[in-house]
Amino acid sequence: MATLPEGTTHTQTDTAPPRVVGFLCDWAVRSEGLLNPDDTLVGMPHVTVLRVPCSGFVKPSWLELALRSGAAGTFVCGCPMGDCLNREGNWIMEDRIDQLRKRLSRQKVDPERVAFFAFGLHDREPFLRAVAEFVEKLRGSGGKR
Amino acid sequence: MYRRLLSTLQSATLRLDTWIHRALPQDFNPLYYTGGLANLFLTILVVSGILIFLYYEPSLEGAYASVEFLTRDVPYGVVFRGVHRYAADAYLVAILLHLFRNWFTDRYREARDSQWLSGMFLLVVSAFTGFTGYLLVWDERAQLLTSLTVQALQSVPLVGGWLVRVFLGGPGVNDTTLPRFLYLHVGPAMTLYVLLWWHYVRLRHPKIWPPAVWVLFSLGLLFILTSALPAASGHPAQPGASPEGFPVDWFFLWPYVLARWLAPGWALALVVALVAYGMVIPYTVRESPEQRGLRALGQAVVVEENCTGCELCYYDCPYNAIYMVPSPYPGKSRAAANRKLLAVVVDSRCVECGICIGACPFEALELPRMLDKDVQQRIQRGARAPAPATS
Numbered sequence: 026m027a028t029l030p031e032g033t034t035h036t037q038t039d040t041a042p043p044r045v046v047g048f049l050c051d052w053a054v055r056s057e058g059l060l061n062p063d064d065t066l067v068g069m070p071h072v073t074v075l076r077v078p079c080s081g082f083v084k085p086s087w088l089e090l091a092l093r094s095g096a097a098g099t100f101v102c103g104c105p106m107g108d109c110l111n112r113e114g115n116w117i118m119e120d121r122i123d124q125l126r127k128r129l130s131r132q133k134v135d136p137e138r139v140a141f142f143a144f145g146l147h148d149r150e151p152f153l154r155a156v157a158e159f160v161e162k163l164r165g166s167g168g169k170r
Numbered sequence: 171m172y173r174r175l176l177s178t179l180q181s182a183t184l185r186l187d188t189w190i191h192r193a194l195p196q197d198f199n200p201l202y203y204t205g206g207l208a209n210l211f212l213t214i215l216v217v218s219g220i221l222i223f224l225y226y227e228p229s230l231e232g233a234y235a236s237v238e239f240l241t242r243d244v245p246y247g248v249v250f251r252g253v254h255r256y257a258a259d260a261y262l263v264a265i266l267l268h269l270f271r272n273w274f275t276d277r278y279r280e281a282r283d284s285q286w287l288s289g290m291f292l293l294v295v296s297a298f299t300g301f302t303g304y305l306l307v308w309d310e311r312a313q314l315l316t317s318l319t320v321q322a323l324q325s326v327p328l329v330g331g332w333l334v335r336v337f338l339g340g341p342g343v344n345d346t347t348l349p350r351f352l353y354l355h356v357g358p359a360m361t362l363y364v365l366l367w368w369h370y371v372r373l374r375h376p377k378i379w380p381p382a383v384w385v386l387f388s389l390g391l392l393f394i395l396t397s398a399l400p401a402a403s404g405h406p407a408q409p410g411a412s413p414e415g416f417p418v419d420w421f422f423l424w425p426y427v428l429a430r431w432l433a434p435g436w437a438l439a440l441v442v443a444l445v446a447y448g449m450v451i452p453y454t455v456r457e458s459p460e461q462r463g464l465r466a467l468g469q470a471v472v473v474e475e476n477c478t479g480c481e482l483c484y485y486d487c488p489y490n491a492i493y494m495v496p497s498p499y500p501g502k503s504r505a506a507a508n509r510k511l512l513a514v515v516v517d518s519r520c521v522e523c524g525i526c527i528g529a530c531p532f533e534a535l536e537l538p539r540m541l542d543k544d545v546q547q548r549i550q551r552g553a554r555a556p557a558p559a560t561s
Binding site: 044046051064065073075076077078079081082083084085086087090091092094095096105106107108110111112113114117118121143145146147148 | 180181184185187188191196197199202203275276277373375377464465467486488489521522523524525527528529530531537540542545546548549550551552553554555
């Protein structure tokens, strides 16, 4: 697995980092200063994050669309389990992602390319760590399409 | 100022969660189950209350003795009494935690006001039920609470005397007073279930029970408290006596603690003012969603041409804001052409969360200011963008 030493950034000479499209609930991690104007994560230009009103807003077909359009992986981040502002958006989304994963594995697509995270307002660091780990995992699997 | 205070409190509430999550898995955080815990304690109160009721004698002469008989001579009577007493405390603590958590995490505004209002009524009725429970023992404390309440009610303009008669069953304490107190304890307790129906009516799958581990923990806590500090009465009430002080649960009977410094009438006025303020809290914040730093995406809209009447959105909406009605005309898409039902969004209940959009496989629901096609474009842009240059 190609890992980068701390503090270095990706370069074109390196194998290009896998592209990831994610969805972030407005009520989960505080998004101030988290995103660039073009929706990419600060410090991780290969990760595009769309802010959504609730993790339950995300259609599974959007996750499939992201994979089909060339992303190596896709994730949804909701509030901590049990603390969804809309009561059960994150439970519903976790369930939908479970179903999507089963469907993907029947279609011979690696289900590990879809991830679900649950982080609260103050969990920015754990969230960024989880995204970085997800990217590394995708890179390890060779970005299978 | 008020806004900044609220956002500080919200930040602090959620910070507390991150500390709890260091010790417990997310979905075992007890603060996520304050409503369920309150319901658990209410159930314990009802069960233990029925057992106590079997031994209780509502009369001036017999009330104190019957409670003493239950405590001393009935097998496990002291346990039932203790559990009833401590469950009442725990119930009120759970309700207050529920209130403050939902207040500080913004779960009371706009479409959620129905739950907030019913919650305030539940709080008032619960506190009143707890208060009349103290009277039933008919010891010195009950006597003092009664006389303070009578003073407070008498100072109400116009209807004061009438309120006292309603409370005591006559101008003073008489033979019908304790049966009346018993009714004032049991009657409102039953009202709680009517109010709970209101509290839950707009919620699909309300979380009304905490995880099993917290049920066991709460029961264990009640039994430990009961054995460590058994519930006990004060001296029996004496006609004409004027007891001075006694230990009270300050969070339960704080208006009576205030009565030490404040005329009982003013303490009552303070309680009424606080409750009245509580009722209007959802309507005090008048700013628009934009001013609150939120993206107002608009309430969900059904694209009638595409709706197939499959009911997936109906089952996923957490606020029962979607109704299925008999389809008045066929849909336009092939899947919708033979539909029997049509989804309808009830605007006053929609909180703009978009969970129904995630549920719909037929592109028949949209949030007006975050359309499906725009999201798809952004996804494709993100997924296809060329490998980033050195950043």
